[in-house]
Amino acid sequence: xxxxxxxxxxxxxxxxxxxxxxxxxxxxxxxxxxxxxxxxxxxxxxxxxxxxxxxxxxxxxxxxxxxxxxxxxxxxxxxxxxxxxxxxxxxxxxxxxx
Numbered sequence: 001x002x003x004x005x006x007x008x009x010x011x012x013x014x015x016x017x018x019x020x021x022x023x024x025x026x027x028x029x030x031x032x033x034x035x036x037x038x039x040x041x042x043x044x045x046x047x048x049x050x051x052x053x054x055x056x057x058x059x060x061x062x063x064x065x066x067x068x069x070x071x072x073x074x075x076x077x078x079x080x081x082x083x084x085x086x087x088x089x090x091x092x093x094x095x096x097x098x
C-alpha cells in the first residue's frame with residue numbers, strides 16, 4: 001500500500017481464505033461418554049489436562065477416560081492417532097498449556 005510520502009508499506013497480516021465448517025453436534029450430557037484426552041507434548045499441557053480431567057470427573061461420570069500423546073507439539077497428529085481417538089471416544093479434550 002502507498003502512503004502520503006510515496007513509500008510502499010507492506011501489511012504483514014496478509015489475507016487468509018477459509019471455507020466455513022459446520023460444528024460437530026454437541027452431546028446433550030457428558031455422563032456415560034468416553035473421553036479422549038490428547039496430550040500435544042507442550043511443556044505444561046499434561047499438567048493442565050490432568051487437572052482439567054480431575055475437575056470434570058468431579059461433575060461427570062465418564063464411561064472411560066483414554067489418554068493419548070502426539071509425537072511432537074510442532075507436528076500434526078498422525079492420522080492413525082486421530083482415527084484411534086475418534087473410534088474410542090465420543091468427546092475429546094486437548095490443551096496447549098503455555
